[in-house]
Amino acid sequence: MYPRLSISVLILLISSEIFGLEGAQDIAPKTCVSDGCLRGRSFTSYGGKRYEAYLGVPFAKPPVDKLRFKNPVPVEPWTGDYDASFERSKCVQKNDIWLNPKVEGSEDCLYLNLYKPVTPKNPEKPMAVMVFIHGGGYFSGSASMGEFGPDRLMDTEEVILVVIQYRLGVFGFFSTGDQAATGNFGLKDQSAALRWVQRNIAQFGGDPALVTLLGQSAGGASVQMHMMSPLSKGLFSRAVVMSGSALGFWNQPIKEPLKFAQQQAESVGITAPASMSSEELVDALRQVDAIKLGESIDKLKFWFIYPIAPYHSVIEKHVDNETFISEDPSIVWARGGYHPIPWRTGFVPNEGTFASLAIITNASLVAELNEHSSSYIPRIFGCKENEKSRKMLRERFFPDGTDEHWITDANLNNLQQAFSEAYITYAIAMSVKQYANHETTKNPLDLYYFNFKGNHSHSKFATNSGSDYGVCHSDDLSYLFRSKDLFDDFEPNSPEAAMSEKLVEYYTQFAYDGVTNPTCRKKCEIQEFTNDVNQPFKINSIDGFDQEMVAFWTEIYK
Known part of the structure; x- marks a missing residue:
């Protein structure tokens, strides 16, 4: 079928057939951002429109080892071109809602996928940007192109789409209620991704003043939380909450985070966690294998998969530029303590x-x-x-x-x-x-x-x-x-x-x-x-x- 072609050219041609690419010059589009240059891929959408994809783009350092149970840390600049042609791992998770669940993913997961039209409808004007936060009860989900493919939005040739990942379960929401592990790490990851968008989206032809933050289910609750968080103020200008709410009982802050942290430690076999200081407790949990930690969600249920979302937000002691939320969000919302931006929300008939x-x-x-x-x-x-x-x-x-x-x-x-x-x-x-x-x-x-x-x-x-x-x-x-x-x-x-x-x-x-x-x-x-x-x-x-x-x-x- 491909006579006398080198292996590299053969791979290129096969890739072009599989992904709808139409020429070697479009295989690796390049865009340079504040941290270095990205080499992406070109795709043809289901509707026949061309778009560029920058996959697995890091917006924070891998939260591993000493960075486990820490606020996200900005990624260090790199030299050369970063390979943004393929997706990176989802975050560690166990999706009990789907059939035959298993623990999967990696702690090294703070990446986003970005998609932009090759030929914008209005090339003289920066494009609006849509940043999507996936749902999954704060314990599952990913930015997967196979689930959140951009084709329908790319067919408009009017918007840039960014789909982000964030730490889930114990990795994203563990807290001791003090500075040893402040908590809300998954929500802070989302804020870090929004800051990345603000710094870099203009390089892709996007307008940092036209960022719409939208999310579904727990992702929708997250959007509403960002509407109230001082950490996210000014990072987006519209908000869409799909089939979710920060006021849901399952999203209310954990009332006794230290007690829950001790239960978490017991679930992975740490002895006498109540006798440990917060720092000792966090240190011990940093030594536990990620898969074992991911499996421990089962030991925090009273029956079947309930509570569905045992991990969620906590109220933090206020520290400037580090605190996601320092007050019960239901109180903040009731008094009108949200950012003054247009808001859209909605639901479907059979949410349950x-x-x-x-x-x-x-x-x-x-x-x-x-x-x-x-x-x-x-x-x-x-x-x-x-x-x-x-x-x-x-x-x-x-x-x-x-x-x-x-x-x-x-x-x-x-x-x-x-x-x-x-x-x-x-x-x-x-x-x-x-x-x-x-x-x-x-x-x-x-x-x-x-x-x-x-x-x-x-x-x-x-x-x-x-x-x-x-x-x-x-x-x-x-x-x-x-x-x-x-x-x-x-x-x-x-x-x-x-x-x-x-x-x-x-x-x-x-x-x-x-x-x-x-x-x-x-x-x-x-x-x-x-x-x-x-x-x-x-x-x-x-x-x-x-x-x-x-x-x-x-x-x-x-």
Whole structure:
């Protein structure tokens, strides 16, 4: 097939065929940033547009050895060209939500992927920049091109996309509650990546004054946290929170970080951690193998995969230029302590599927949960184990059950509704209401409801089946990104392709204009994406949030 070609040329030609490259001169585009020069790759998108990719770009030193449980440290400049033609490892993680989880990844993981059009639509003007933070409950996820491919956004030839990684689980959120291990390292990694963007994005043709920070699920909660963090002030000019909220019970700061740190130490076999100083405890945990630390998440659960997100933020003692958050974020948000920028947030109908499907599709788990329903169910939803919580939960979701066994065949699917409300929808509703009603808030706000049912659904990764569970948590992502490692490409001229084009335009326009609904206060419009993709947005009032749901969870969390 390739007669008389050298091995190097043969590899080049084969690579061009596999990745859609069209010439040796485009194989290695070069861009120099503050730390040195990057050699990337050229790709042709699914839609036929050319773009450059700079993969595995370091934005901080590898957080290994003495840098484990430390704030991110800027990367040292390099000489020569850095090979940015391939992705680096994901961070150490164990994704219990997907089937057959295992510990994978590396501690050396503070890298980002950057994508830019070869021929921008408006070459005289700097492009808007979109920085995406992946979800995964702070314990899983990556910047993988196979999951967050840039093709749909690159087809617009209008924006630069940056997808970042950050430390997860114990590596990203361990804290002793003092200066020995301040905590919030994963969130600080995200801030470090945003600082890298501010320093360097102009070299790629991007506008540092037009950076939109968007994230989904825990990534969305992270975006809302950045809106309140002094460490991230001025690093982005628009914010998008997709199917997540910093006000969710699962995102509330760990109340006793030192006690949790001691439990963490016990989980990996460290003896008598309560007798150690904070420094000794941190030192001992730095000696533990990364895979063993990653596996230890299982020992911090009370049942099955719960609590889903045992690792999250802590309230730090304030130190200038080092502290991510020094006050409970729910208090900061309620008083309007967020950066004055345009904000967009939204959700899908069946948010709770990411956690509920693993249970309701497994008869033995249902039986086990039912046997301990009065104890496990309140804890799963972040409620106190008292008679009030039990009574309220039973009456709303399990009215036909008994005191000993709440779950019946008739109410089993109500678990999905309970997960949706407790983990996602209620917290979004409260975030929006507090934001819209705050007397000093003059920032624009935009709400969306993604209710489009296509051929792809993330539900298959929790159930290993093709059953229909509606529009599920994360389903909107495959219309914004090309997820070729997860799903087949959309057929040309299909409803899915049309919806993708519409959603991409929705976000691209926001990245440039920040135009939302400036009158959104007590009466906000919700823009709904439905299967009737050729019709205008359906408009509802913000009062479309289930008021009974809001009142229920407000009372139960009091």
